[in-house]
Amino acid sequence: MKIRESGMPDRDVWEKFFDLREILTRMGLDAKVCDVVEVGCGYGTFTIPVAKVISGQIHAYDIDEEMIRITKCEAGKAKLNNVNAILRDITAEGTGLPDESVDYVMLFNILHLETPELLLKEAIRILKKGGKVGIIHWNYDPSTPRGPSMEIRPKSEDCLKWAENAGFSGGVRCDLKPYHYGIVLIKGEVVG
Numbered sequence: 001m002k003i004r005e006s007g008m009p010d011r012d013v014w015e016k017f018f019d020l021r022e023i024l025t026r027m028g029l030d031a032k033v034c035d036v037v038e039v040g041c042g043y044g045t046f047t048i049p050v051a052k053v054i055s056g057q058i059h060a061y062d063i064d065e066e067m068i069r070i071t072k073c074e075a076g077k078a079k080l081n082n083v084n085a086i087l088r089d090i091t092a093e094g095t096g097l098p099d100e101s102v103d104y105v106m107l108f109n110i111l112h113l114e115t116p117e118l119l120l121k122e123a124i125r126i127l128k129k130g131g132k133v134g135i136i137h138w139n140y141d142p143s144t145p146r147g148p149s150m151e152i153r154p155k156s157e158d159c160l161k162w163a164e165n166a167g168f169s170g171g172v173r174c175d176l177k178p179y180h181y182g183i184v185l186i187k188g189e190v191v192g
């Protein structure tokens with residue numbers, strides 16, 4: 001089932017909300033990262049720049065055929081052969097990937113769904129030990145030009161709590177100006 005309030009504005013409007021280079025740097029997405037999963041890839045806004053810098057593959061899932069078509073088309077235009085864009089309902093079916101098989105899971109602008117812990121549990125299942133989950137979401141601020149309604153918009157402390165409940169630790173929060181925050185957590189980090 002499509003996640004509530006997960007529709008997108010036009011692509012040129014959406015892509016102006018993000019400083020992609022800054023976000024990749026702050027979220028630790030670089031050549032040291034091998035295989036990546038992205039849940040709800042949308043237009044491929046992050047998929048394509050991430051595919052350009054990582055050393056492995058990115059499995060980019062979306063429930064919407066048009067989003068998968070656009071992401072595949074952009075990967076083709078950029079001559080990338082490490083983008084695996086997959087049409088799939090992640091909340092109903094999970095990723096279908098083996099346990100402990102990837103290095104990074106991207107949950108970008110998606111954790112306002114009814115069951116955030118379900119996605120985080122799938123993330124921890126498929127991540128290798130020491131792998132990371134990256135969460136981005138709209139600031140908890142009604143003046144942002146877009147984003148889920150305030151009733152369902154998660155605060156960064158909500159995301160941290162859900163992720164810790166799912167088994168992640170070592171959460172680090174950053175501001176992704178102008179409108180977002182980011183959190184990176186690790187699977188299997190020993191605290192203290």
Ligand SMILES: C[S@@+](CC[C@H](N)C(=O)[O-])C[C@H]1O[C@@H](n2cnc3c(N)ncnc32)[C@H](O)[C@@H]1O
Binds near residue numbers: 064
């Ligand atoms: C708000 S957009 C975010 C897109 C992308 N993560 C970004 O930040 O640019 C949410 C995306 O999740 C997709 N989506 C919604 N429900 C889904 C589901 N159950 N399984 C997979 N993708 C889903 C939507 O089609 C949409 O493209």
